Amino acid sequence: MESETLQETIAVETGAETVSIDKDKVQEVLNMLRPYLQADGGDVELVNITPDGVVQLRLQGACGTCPSSTYTLKMGIEEQLKQYIPGVKEVVSV
Numbered sequence: 001m002e003s004e005t006l007q008e009t010i011a012v013e014t015g016a017e018t019v020s021i022d023k024d025k026v027q028e029v030l031n032m033l034r035p036y037l038q039a040d041g042g043d044v045e046l047v048n049i050t051p052d053g054v055v056q057l058r059l060q061g062a063c064g065t066c067p068s069s070t071y072t073l074k075m076g077i078e079e080q081l082k083q084y085i086p087g088v089k090e091v092v093s094v
Contacts, residue, residue, distance in 0.1 A: 012053040012087040019087035021049050029084050030057075033077060037063055044077065053089035055081060069093070 009020045023046070030044055037043055042063025048056040057077065059069050066072070070093075078091035 012051060012089075019053075021053065021055075021085055021087045023049060025085055026055060026081065026088075029081050030077070033080060036076075037061075037072070040066075042066065047094050053087050055088055055091045056094045057091060059093055 008024070009022050012019050012021055026046055026049065030046060034043065040062055042059060042061040044063065045058040045060060046055070047058050050056065055078075057073070058064075059066075059073065063069050063072065073091055073093055078088075081088045081091060
């Protein structure tokens with residue numbers, strides 16, 4: 001379940017400029033990836049987006065205990081979020 005206190009847009013400093021990360025855009029990308037996670041019995045929840053560009057996610061179901069979850073998080077989810085959303089610097093599991 002999504003956090004009720006998560007702001008719609010987060011301003012992120014990226015050196016010389018400030019970029020906004022839209023929570024709805026993050027959800028769009030997660031929704032594109034969700035069928036692949038669900039096919040293996042897992043899912044993902046957006047927990048928070050920090051002002052320094054870190055997207056905090058909670059892996060659920062089989063993904064929460066899978067030995068490959070770090071690979072899925074970094075090489076799958078993080079790479080896709082970085083590709084589609086400027087300002088995302090890192091994705092971490094909480």
